[in-house]
Amino acid sequence: MVVKKIFNLALGRRLILFSTLLLLLFGTTSLAFAFTLPQHVSVGLYFSGTALTSCRLESKEGFLLGNVTDEGFSGTLPLPAYTVLIGTVEHDSLVLRDEDGVLISSDIGSRGCVMPADYETGGTIKIQEKEYRGGVIFKENSSDMLTVINYVSLEEYLYGVVHLEMSQSNPLEALKAQAVTARNFAAANLEKHSDLGFDLCNTTNCQVYGGCAAEYDSTNKAVDETAGLLIWSNKEPVAVYYHKNSGGHTQSIEDVWSYPQPHLIGVDDPHSPNYPWTATLTFDTIAQKLSQAGSDIGEVESLQITERNAAGAVSKLTIKGSKGTKMLEKEKIRTVFGTTLIRSRMFDFGSTYQGTALTVSLNLKGLTTQKAAGDTIYVMGASGKATALSKSSLYVSNGITKIASGEQANVNADTEIETSGTVVISGLGYGHGVGMSQDGAIQMAKDGFAFDDILEFYFTDIEIR
Numbered sequence: 001m002v003v004k005k006i007f008n009l010a011l012g013r014r015l016i017l018f019s020t021l022l023l024l025l026f027g028t029t030s031l032a033f034a035f036t037l038p039q040h041v042s043v044g045l046y047f048s049g050t051a052l053t054s055c056r057l058e059s060k061e062g063f064l065l066g067n068v069t070d071e072g073f074s075g076t077l078p079l080p081a082y083t084v085l086i087g088t089v090e091h092d093s094l095v096l097r098d099e100d101g102v103l104i105s106s107d108i109g110s111r112g113c114v115m116p117a118d119y120e121t122g123g124t125i126k127i128q129e130k131e132y133r134g135g136v137i138f139k140e141n142s143s144d145m146l147t148v149i150n151y152v153s154l155e156e157y158l159y160g161v162v163h164l165e166m167s168q169s170n171p172l173e174a175l176k177a178q179a180v181t182a183r184n185f186a187a188a189n190l191e192k193h194s195d196l197g198f199d200l201c202n203t204t205n206c207q208v209y210g211g212c213a214a215e216y217d218s219t220n221k222a223v224d225e226t227a228g229l230l231i232w233s234n235k236e237p238v239a240v241y242y243h244k245n246s247g248g249h250t251q252s253i254e255d256v257w258s259y260p261q262p263h264l265i266g267v268d269d270p271h272s273p274n275y276p277w278t279a280t281l282t283f284d285t286i287a288q289k290l291s292q293a294g295s296d297i298g299e300v301e302s303l304q305i306t307e308r309n310a311a312g313a314v315s316k317l318t319i320k321g322s323k324g325t326k327m328l329e330k331e332k333i334r335t336v337f338g339t340t341l342i343r344s345r346m347f348d349f350g351s352t353y354q355g356t357a358l359t360v361s362l363n364l365k366g367l368t369t370q371k372a373a374g375d376t377i378y379v380m381g382a383s384g385k386a387t388a389l390s391k392s393s394l395y396v397s398n399g400i401t402k403i404a405s406g407e408q409a410n411v412n413a414d415t416e417i418e419t420s421g422t423v424v425i426s427g428l429g430y431g432h433g434v435g436m437s438q439d440g441a442i443q444m445a446k447d448g449f450a451f452d453d454i455l456e457f458y459f460t461d462i463e464i465r
């Protein structure tokens with residue numbers, strides 16, 4: 001059941017941060033703090049490597065200069081005559097000038113905020129020619145550059161997030177489920193970037209935020225129809241996770257990262273549509289990736305799935321090399337080789353691949369033969385004479401699948417073939433598997449489930465209010 005509640009929108013960020021820390025440290029949920037959803041968030045747009053030397057602001061109706069406090073924005077200086085302002089850092093001050101370089105403010109301060117004059121009636125501001133709701137806060141970073149921050153209401157921030165996490169063309173109930181998880185993510189990660197002077201960044205590090213350009217009627221409606229709603233577990237709003245496709249069973253969080261959490265328990269997932277994938281890795285690549293991750297095991301000789309978890313995902317992968325053995329556990333299996341290559345841990349390669357089991361297959365006019373790799377290979381012709389083989393007639397196989405053919409098979413003049421092993425991995429699903437499967441949510445919405453049904457299916461024992 002969804003229990004709707006109007007939130008007291010007073011600031012509760014420190015409590016949230018503290019609660020989040022406690023949750024992270026102890027995984028406990030018996031916290032006695034009253035939680036209040038913040039009204040605004042500050043979102044880093046240009047910071048660190050993307051910090052600016054100057055920032056162009058545009059507003060058709062002019063600007064309102066003011067300050068941001070715990071209570072929100074309060075305007076102090078209307079600037080109706082200007083439609084363009086330029087922010088810069090000059091001698092450790094945050095300076096505003098007009099388009100012609102005329103000084104407007106010699107220091108707006110780090111709590112200073114530039115709003116479009118018509119912000120209360122939905123007016124927007126262009127920051128570096130991209131349109132945003134809310135206003136702008138500048139900070140000077142340690143390299144004397146401008147950190148540019150969008151100060152925006154939490155709900156309007158979500159308008160700019162949902163489509164970038166789940167396409168706006170999907171059914172409304174799935175978008176609503178996404179909107180609630182995005183709100184929970186924001187609530188659980190406020191002050192994540194407090195060292196940089198803002199709450200959340202606009203990249204995949206947090207949630208991708210595109211401002212007005214990412215808004216659609218459907219996703220804005222999904223935010224509006226779930227306004228203020230959060231996922232709660234044991235009396236606290238909780239950190240929630242989602243992924244593209246579970247591959248048939250979602251993962252308990254302790255099987256992916258660290259501590260168990262009562263709302264993040266793997267469930268059998270008949271809703272996620274079939275999402276098959278295949279990845280091909282050479283033993284050389286495997287050795288190289290392991291070396292990059294700090295494990296030099298020499299030449300790879302074999303790899304083996306040594307353990308699966310209750311959800312069926314690979315939890316231990318053991319790689320034997322000429323200089324040692326490395327066992328990868330949990331998400332390391334994906335992160336070491338690349339999470340876009342090893343799309344999920346719901347995979348198999350059928351058997352243990354041994355480098356020495358590599359065979360060379362020759363296929364000449366219907367004649368097929370196999371030999372162990374490394375041997376020199378000859379084909380006897382009808383005349384009894386050993387005949388040189390055409391490179392294009394050769395391919396290299398690991399006994400299950402073709403690896404390379406022709407020139408790519410490293411065939412030298414006397415047809416000696418040298419290659420290393422290759423493993424083909426076949427899997428299902430995409431992502432870490434924790435929490436909501438987005439493909440599953442979309443399928444459930446198509447099948448007539450409401451957003452709260454979807455969330456209650458993927459998150460265990462939660463309340464939505």
Ligand SMILES: [Zn+2]
Pocket residue numbers: 192193200201202203204205206207
């Ligand atoms: Zn971030």
